[in-house]
Amino acid sequence: MSDLDERLRRLAQKGILRPELRVGVVSFVKSYVAHINLRDAGNPSGTHFEGGRYGKGEVGEFILVEGQRSILLGRIMEVRLPDGERQIIGQDYAGSNELDAIGHIQLLGSISMVDFHFTAGVDTYPRLGDRVYAAPHQLIALIPYLMIRTGDGDTPVQLELGAVGDANESKVSITPEKLFGRHCAILGATGGGKSWTTARIIEECIKHKGKIILLDATGEYGEFSGDEVMHCYLGMPVYKPETSIACSLPPTSFQESDFMALFLPSGKVQGPKLREAIRSLRLAMLCPELAEGGLIFKANKSKIDINQRLSEEAIGERVDNPNQGFDVTLLARQIEQECVYPTEFGKNSQKWGNYDSSSYSYCLSLIIRINAVISSAAYECVFGRSTDKAITDAISEFLREDQRLLCICLSGIQHEFNAREIIANTIGRYLLYLARKGDFKANPAVVVVDEAHHFLGRQIGSEDMFSRLDAFELIAKEGRKFGLCICLATQRPRDITEGVLSQMGTLVVHRLTNDRDREIVERACGEIDLSASSFLPNLQPGEAAIIGIDFPFPLAIRINKPSYRPRSDGPNYQKHWKAE
Numbered sequence: 001m002s003d004l005d006e007r008l009r010r011l012a013q014k015g016i017l018r019p020e021l022r023v024g025v026v027s028f029v030k031s032y033v034a035h036i037n038l039r040d041a042g043n044p045s046g047t048h049f050e051g052g053r054y055g056k057g058e059v060g061e062f063i064l065v066e067g068q069r070s071i072l073l074g075r076i077m078e079v080r081l082p083d084g085e086r087q088i089i090g091q092d093y094a095g096s097n098e099l100d101a102i103g104h105i106q107l108l109g110s111i112s113m114v115d116f117h118f119t120a121g122v123d124t125y126p127r128l129g130d131r132v133y134a135a136p137h138q139l140i141a142l143i144p145y146l147m148i149r150t151g152d153g154d155t156p157v158q159l160e161l162g163a164v165g166d167a168n169e170s171k172v173s174i175t176p177e178k179l180f181g182r183h184c185a186i187l188g189a190t191g192g193g194k195s196w197t198t199a200r201i202i203e204e205c206i207k208h209k210g211k212i213i214l215l216d217a218t219g220e221y222g223e224f225s226g227d228e229v230m231h232c233y234l235g236m237p238v239y240k241p242e243t244s245i246a247c248s249l250p251p252t253s254f255q256e257s258d259f260m261a262l263f264l265p266s267g268k269v270q271g272p273k274l275r276e277a278i279r280s281l282r283l284a285m286l287c288p289e290l291a292e293g294g295l296i297f298k299a300n301k302s303k304i305d306i307n308q309r310l311s312e313e314a315i316g317e318r319v320d321n322p323n324q325g326f327d328v329t330l331l332a333r334q335i336e337q338e339c340v341y342p343t344e345f346g347k348n349s350q351k352w353g354n355y356d357s358s359s360y361s362y363c364l365s366l367i368i369r370i371n372a373v374i375s376s377a378a379y380e381c382v383f384g385r386s387t388d389k390a391i392t393d394a395i396s397e398f399l400r401e402d403q404r405l406l407c408i409c410l411s412g413i414q415h416e417f418n419a420r421e422i423i424a425n426t427i428g429r430y431l432l433y434l435a436r437k438g439d440f441k442a443n444p445a446v447v448v449v450d451e452a453h454h455f456l457g458r459q460i461g462s463e464d465m466f467s468r469l470d471a472f473e474l475i476a477k478e479g480r481k482f483g484l485c486i487c488l489a490t491q492r493p494r495d496i497t498e499g500v501l502s503q504m505g506t507l508v509v510h511r512l513t514n515d516r517d518r519e520i521v522e523r524a525c526g527e528i529d530l531s532a533s534s535f536l537p538n539l540q541p542g543e544a545a546i547i548g549i550d551f552p553f554p555l556a557i558r559i560n561k562p563s564y565r566p567r568s569d570g571p572n573y574q575k576h577w578k579a580e
């Protein structure tokens with residue numbers, strides 16, 4: 001018998017409607033709300049029962065209504081006195097069990113009286129006078145399991161994330177299908193506990209032999225260690241684990257749109273010249289006999305041989321293929337060669353004309369930028385003459401081997417020229433390519449993107465020429481059917497497009513204080529959870545509400561501390577600023 005079945009058996013033995021937890025009776029019923037006359041709301045405090053605290057009439061508390069055919073689960077959303085009796089509570093009020101308090105409850109789902117199977121929605125409505133009890137924490141903790149339990153003895157893989165209350169028996173476990181099946185977002189204001197939660201989730205996945213690829217934007221997750229963990233880094237991180245492998249990103253992983261985002265051509269001349277130069281360099285690579293030193297010289301040269309090779313299907317198609325590689329280090333010099341008149345004016349249309357100095361002067365700023373980008377420290381791991389392992393090879397090796405966590409540290413990549421965003425997007429696109437190829441079908445993986453607001457929904461460039469960094473959005477849209485799911489962690493949900501957030505089946509929401517962030521979360525969750533968002537500003541660090549299509553109600557839990565703590569602590573002023 002699994003641990004969960006054993007907990008359920010013990011709970012069934014005691015019963016879930018406990019006389020000690022009675023809170024009142026139903027006095028009003030409407031389609032999805034009911035009112036209860038609360039027995040103990042006037043008492044000065046709640047009670048402790050079997051290791052857990054119960055408010056017995058407090059906002060946020062889960063309750064059970066003993067219905068006719070099943071037991072209904074609800075949540076107290078409001079507690080108040082009828083207007084005429086408000087005055088009873090004065091400055092010297094010391095509590096009274098005579099108080100006629102009314103609790104408004106939102107009905108969330110039904111629990112079968114036979115096997116405790118939980119279904120979202122109400123099967124039969126309560127009647128006036130039905131008795132109402134506080135729901136035992138042990139029961140609330142088991143709700144995700146009660147929704148999927150088949151009763152055939154099979155123990156599903158469950159990730160133990162945290163607990164509902166303090167009692168040992170209120171541990172909450174969630175299947176990977178529910179958590180990642182339709183992607184997952186970990187949200188919360190800074191200091192809310194996102195990094196710790198991410199670490200806890202990763203730890204649980206490793207325990208159950210899941211495959212996780214973590215894009216670590218800030219180098220927080222270096223503490224993960226062991227045989228199942230592979231660390232690698234790009235750039236020059238300040239801190240890196242000893243075993244971490246230096247990697248490079250081959251420029252062949254870049255597509256034409258990446259080069260547009262990198263070099264930001266502007267105006268009406270630079271974009272076409274850049275495209276033409278890229279085509280020429282591809283041709284030079286495919287047909288080296290047409291090139292000199294890797295360059296295609298055009299000024300006053302014949303077009304015949306070049307046009308002939310381009311008319312060959314195999315060459316023409318590859319020259320226009322955005323994934324076709326070329327020698328990017330020659331790009332600035334090739335642009336110079338593109339600055340020619342299109343024909344030998346008035347004479348021969350089969351030859352290019354002379355150098356066009358005005359085009360060249362329009363392209364000068366582009367050429368300067370290309371040289372600056374290619375020689376910049378930020379792109380050292382891409383364009384530098386490095387012998388480091390290609391990150392694409394590291395990913396493929398990780399997928400082949402038995403390792404469970406690939407942590408790719410991006411913190412060493414500088415921010416200039418949007419390097420971090422463009423490089424992360426290229427890695428995302430490579431993962432999507434592997435997914436479309438079917439590499440994750442029998443080996444489902446989750447890509448965890450920390451500080452996701454840097455990488456999603458970004459658009460780089462000017463109005464005439466821009467490039468969207470959309471690899472992770474595409475994974476969110478189509479990765480699921482290929483076995484690749486995404487788990488985002490961000491403190492700025494408002495910076496992630498609504499389209500992407502609405503793709504997230506499960507949200508793990510920590511304290512959210514910003515109104516706009518909360519609105520975004522409300523919109524992404526659907527109507528049933530609107531009322532729940534009012535609880536979000538009050539969550540403590542390490543507490544999170546799990547909201548989503550597979551969860552009938554936002555389950556607020558205290559996330560367990562991970563064994564490998566992220567390096568996310570703020571400065572210790574007390575230690576370092578103490579006067580001598």
Ligand SMILES: Nc1ncnc2c1ncn2[C@@H]1O[C@H](COP(=O)(O)OP(=O)(O)OP(=O)(O)O)[C@@H](O)[C@H]1O
Nearest residue numbers: 190191192193194195196491541542559560561568
């Ligand atoms: N599950 C938890 N149990 C106990 N304490 C926690 C838990 N999660 C977070 N904390 C506390 O909250 C602090 C901040 O957590 P964390 O670094 O995960 O926040 P964050 O949301 O990632 O912040 P930031 O966005 O600034 O990186 C931790 O240092 C820890 O003290």
